[in-house]
Amino acid sequence: MPSPFNRREFLKRIALASTICGGAGYLAWAPEEYPFSLKDVTGLRSRPEPRQFTLPDYRVATAPGMMEIGIGRDMTTEGRLTKALEPIGGLSRFVQPGDVVLLKPNVAFDRAPELGATTSPELLEVLIRRLLIDCRAKEVRVTDNPIESPADCFAKTGIKAAVERAGGRVLLPDGNAFRPLSTPDAELIKSWPCFYRPLIGVTKVIGVAPVKDHNLSGASMGIKNWYGLLGGQRNQFHQDIHTIIADLSIMIRPTLTILDGSRILMRNGPTGGDPAYVKPWDVIVAGTDQVAMDGWAFVNLLQRDASTLPHYLFLAEEKGGGKIDPAGRIQESA
Amino acid sequence: MRPFFRLTTVRIVSQLVFLGLFVFGVWATWTTRMQGYPVSRFLEIDPLVALSTLLSTGHIYRYLGWSILLLLLTLLFGRLFCNWICPLGTLHQCAGWLFNVRSGKERQEQNRYRPRQVIKYVTLIIVLIISAFGSVQIGLLDPLALLHRSMVTGLSTGWDWLLGTTSLTQLQLAPGTAERIYTGSLWIGVLFVVIVVINIWYTRFFCRTLCPLGALLGLVAPFSLFRIHRDTDLCTNCDLCLTRCEGACSPETTLRVTECVGCMNCIDDCPENALSFSLPRIVSAPARPTPDLSRRHLVFAGIIGLITFPLLRANGRVNDANYSPLMIRPPGSMAEAEFLKKCIKCGQCMRVCPTNVVQPAGLREGGIEALWTPVLNFNIGHCQQKCSLCSTVCPTGAIREISVTEKLGFGEYRQDGPIRLGTAFINRSRCLPWANEIPCIVCQEVCPIAPKAIQTYDEEVKDTFGHLVLLNKPFIIPDLCTGCGICQKECPVTDQPAAYVTAVGESRSQERRLLLRYRTNPEES
Numbered sequence: 133m134p135s136p137f138n139r140r141e142f143l144k145r146i147a148l149a150s151t152i153c154g155g156a157g158y159l160a161w162a163p164e165e166y167p168f169s170l171k172d173v174t175g176l177r178s179r180p181e182p183r184q185f186t187l188p189d190y191r192v193a194t195a196p197g198m199m200e201i202g203i204g205r206d207m208t209t210e211g212r213l214t215k216a217l218e219p220i221g222g223l224s225r226f227v228q229p230g231d232v233v234l235l236k237p238n239v240a241f242d243r244a245p246e247l248g249a250t251t252s253p254e255l256l257e258v259l260i261r262r263l264l265i266d267c268r269a270k271e272v273r274v275t276d277n278p279i280e281s282p283a284d285c286f287a288k289t290g291i292k293a294a295v296e297r298a299g300g301r302v303l304l305p306d307g308n309a310f311r312p313l314s315t316p317d318a319e320l321i322k323s324w325p326c327f328y329r330p331l332i333g334v335t336k337v338i339g340v341a342p343v344k345d346h347n348l349s350g351a352s353m354g355i356k357n358w359y360g361l362l363g364g365q366r367n368q369f370h371q372d373i374h375t376i377i378a379d380l381s382i383m384i385r386p387t388l389t390i391l392d393g394s395r396i397l398m399r400n401g402p403t404g405g406d407p408a409y410v411k412p413w414d415v416i417v418a419g420t421d422q423v424a425m426d427g428w429a430f431v432n433l434l435q436r437d438a439s440t441l442p443h444y445l446f447l448a449e450e451k452g453g454g455k456i457d458p459a460g461r462i463q464e465s466a
Numbered sequence: 467m468r469p470f471f472r473l474t475t476v477r478i479v480s481q482l483v484f485l486g487l488f489v490f491g492v493w494a495t496w497t498t499r500m501q502g503y504p505v506s507r508f509l510e511i512d513p514l515v516a517l518s519t520l521l522s523t524g525h526i527y528r529y530l531g532w533s534i535l536l537l538l539l540t541l542l543f544g545r546l547f548c549n550w551i552c553p554l555g556t557l558h559q560c561a562g563w564l565f566n567v568r569s570g571k572e573r574q575e576q577n578r579y580r581p582r583q584v585i586k587y588v589t590l591i592i593v594l595i596i597s598a599f600g601s602v603q604i605g606l607l608d609p610l611a612l613l614h615r616s617m618v619t620g621l622s623t624g625w626d627w628l629l630g631t632t633s634l635t636q637l638q639l640a641p642g643t644a645e646r647i648y649t650g651s652l653w654i655g656v657l658f659v660v661i662v663v664i665n666i667w668y669t670r671f672f673c674r675t676l677c678p679l680g681a682l683l684g685l686v687a688p689f690s691l692f693r694i695h696r697d698t699d700l701c702t703n704c705d706l707c708l709t710r711c712e713g714a715c716s717p718e719t720t721l722r723v724t725e726c727v728g729c730m731n732c733i734d735d736c737p738e739n740a741l742s743f744s745l746p747r748i749v750s751a752p753a754r755p756t757p758d759l760s761r762r763h764l765v766f767a768g769i770i771g772l773i774t775f776p777l778l779r780a781n782g783r784v785n786d787a788n789y790s791p792l793m794i795r796p797p798g799s800m801a802e803a804e805f806l807k808k809c810i811k812c813g814q815c816m817r818v819c820p821t822n823v824v825q826p827a828g829l830r831e832g833g834i835e836a837l838w839t840p841v842l843n844f845n846i847g848h849c850q851q852k853c854s855l856c857s858t859v860c861p862t863g864a865i866r867e868i869s870v871t872e873k874l875g876f877g878e879y880r881q882d883g884p885i886r887l888g889t890a891f892i893n894r895s896r897c898l899p900w901a902n903e904i905p906c907i908v909c910q911e912v913c914p915i916a917p918k919a920i921q922t923y924d925e926e927v928k929d930t931f932g933h934l935v936l937l938n939k940p941f942i943i944p945d946l947c948t949g950c951g952i953c954q955k956e957c958p959v960t961d962q963p964a965a966y967v968t969a970v971g972e973s974r975s976q977e978r979r980l981l982l983r984y985r986t987n988p989e990e991s
Binding site for chain 2: 141142145146148149152153156157159160161170171172173174175176177178179180320364365368369371372376
């Protein structure tokens with residue numbers, strides 16, 4: 133079959149060829165700043181950009197006349213939580229109706245709650261009910277990045293069951309949960325992978341930490357608990373744990389910190405392992421200055437000498453994470 | 467009478483010139499010759515390299531835009547590249563010409579179109595899908611990458627051995643060095659030999675059936691201005707045009723434009739002058755503009771492509787949980803995931819490395835996905851301080867171009883520090899001073915870092931024979947070590963060196979770092 137070929141056809145073909153080559157040429161050769169340019173002179177342009185994020189300040193304004201730290205002692209979890217919150221104005225001063233609250237317990241290990249290595253599920257259950265019912269929070273999320281299998285840690289510490297009974301949501305750290313967090317004032321973790329997805333939409337953050345012996349740093353309490361928000365190669369942190377914990381004290385500014393003094397791990401921390409190391413007690417500390425709270429708990433709950441306060445508390449004070457001396461800011465409910 | 471001017475003559479000259487340029491390029495890519503200049507040009511005009519790295523990274527590195535030249539050539543003249551330029555195509559044709567000796571009738575039968583020729587399009591689709599997911603595997607079959615890799619790691623060592631016994635050492639590829647070694651080159655060589663030898667039975671099996679670049683150009687060729695035209699008025703259907711048809715493109719019936727490699731043999735062989743390579747004609751047999759790629763083929767290729775990527779990745783070698791301590795990449799390499807989006811396994815970095823430290827990876831380091839990508843083997847060589855040749859030859863930026871200043875962390879790069887390839891360690895149970903009371907300390911002596919990244923605990927002891935010896939027991943300062951590997955290379959415990967480098971601490975990846983912070987001398991800062 134003869135194919136008609138004339139000048140028009142020829143020009144069309146030429147136009148097609150030049151359009152394809154011209155388009156491809158533009159994409160490949162236009163300088164990088166030109167629109168649609170795909171050129172990559174250095175090879176660095178195609179490197180994925182680390183999508184850093186920053187955390188907002190979750191604190192609420194201090195009310196005049198209120199204490200910063202409250203201590204509650206009672207036989208029941210319910211009672212000691214109420215008493216601890218009383219001097220600082222009660223839970224509803226911190227959480228308003230409609231808030232999305234993130235609770236960060238310590239679920240680091242696959243251990244029974246009786247071993248004192250993790251936050252007690254009873255406290256979480258009571259706290260979540262309060263947040264949802266009394267404070268009318270819209271949602272309560274509970275998350276941690278454990279050392280061992282996250283699903284197991286949450287299940288075997290009893291925390292998953294407690295959270296779900298109370299109506300909260302457990303969020304596990306899957307591979308997509310993290311993004312680099314920018315903390316310009318930190319010394320060693322200026323940019324480090326941190327929970328991102330679980331924090332989307334969160335308006336209030338409450339740390340709920342056990343009080344534990346910790347062989348490297350002295351003690352693991354309220355500040356050290358934030359270690360569990362981070363991902364990445366955390367095993368490097370032990371090269372300078374005190375600076376890291378001091379960095380944690382300014383990395384996140386939580387709404388509230390609660391120290392769970394119901395099972396205090398006195399020895400062999402942070403894992404424990406023998407119920408004999410655990411001192412059952414009746415205290416809860418709630419407050420907004422983690423540095424002072426950790427200092428107080430170190431002396432009064434772990435019953436260590438005040439002259440042996442962990443070095444990180446001094447570093448944290450220097451960095452502005454809080455003040456060690458609680459005088460005039462702390463009150464124990466009657 | 468044969469006409470004086472024949473296209474086939476021009477073609478043969480073109481083939482010889484480009485084959486010569488390619489070989490010259492390989493030869494000239496050497497630190498005392500043209501260093502990193504000439505070789506990459508071939509791979510940079512390869513549109514398959516540009517397209518697959520565009521799919522994987524979203525960008526076009528450095529000179530890959532030159533592949534438009536080849537696109538333009540194909541839009542004008544069809545798949546001419548395959549039979550006029552491609553040095554591997556030339557080798558195939560040559561092998562067939564020399565060894566595939568048959569009668570004319572048999573040859574005509576052999577050069578008929580075969581349905582299996584569609585395989586190359588399926589291959590192309592599969593590798594492009596994998597590329598889009600982030601794993602560039604075109605290099606396994608791309609003719610230029612394959613030929614370069616085979617020449618360098620498979621053939622060059624034999625060539626250099628042979629010439630080393632003569633006085634023609636200037637023709638050696640790596641003159642003045644110890645015998646070049648390429649680990650695993652047997653399999654690279656076997657693949658090459660198989661695809662060339664197969665020409666004895668199946669003419670240009672690789673080009674017709676496997677070549678993904680040929681497939682890509684074949685998809686562009688139907689838009690070309692020129693093609694082979696058969697004047698149906700003159701044609702007597704004698705099939706003589708098939709006798710030396712390189713592409714098996716059916717010139718005797720409906721020309722398959724996607725298969726025609728423009729060898730022009732059919733024009734020579736036509737006794738009636740019915741065939742011509744020209745602009746569209748009024749009197750001409752119609753051509754078939756598309757390959758025999760059915761919807762089933764597409765679905766099949768799509769499914770295979772989708773399955774292959776997770777299979778390649780499942781070994782965890784790319785992520786930071788299961789990376790190999792041996793996966794030490796050349797200086798300037800991108801982080802592993804980015805590296806695999808770019809590396810086409812062409813082997814130019816292995817060719818240009820003056821110390822032979824850059825080696826084709828086996829299955830141990832990165833599995834199939836990273837097969838034949840460059841890794842540093844410090845038993846064979848070390849990474850020289852004032853050298854960044856591998857980064858200048860890399861056509862795709864898997865090893866991005868760096869200067870020596872950047873590599874060493876001098877000048878404007880002081881803030882970033884040196885590029886670290888890994889970190890050295892001392893195996894105290896194999897180290898002579900540590901384990902055997904024998905003074906040694908070669909590793910500390912050769913360490914090129916200032917101040918030295920290897921320091922010693924010094925101890926005077928009385929050895930077993932009663933001699934007083936000073937033992938300098940080495941230890942590594944990881945803050946200073948750049949992982950250049952000279953300590954491993956020079957360690958006298960040569961089989962399993964007591965000083966050895968592993969990948970941890972490499973600066974291309976944040977996740978594979980070793981130290982929380984690099985200690986400095988307070989007096990310096």
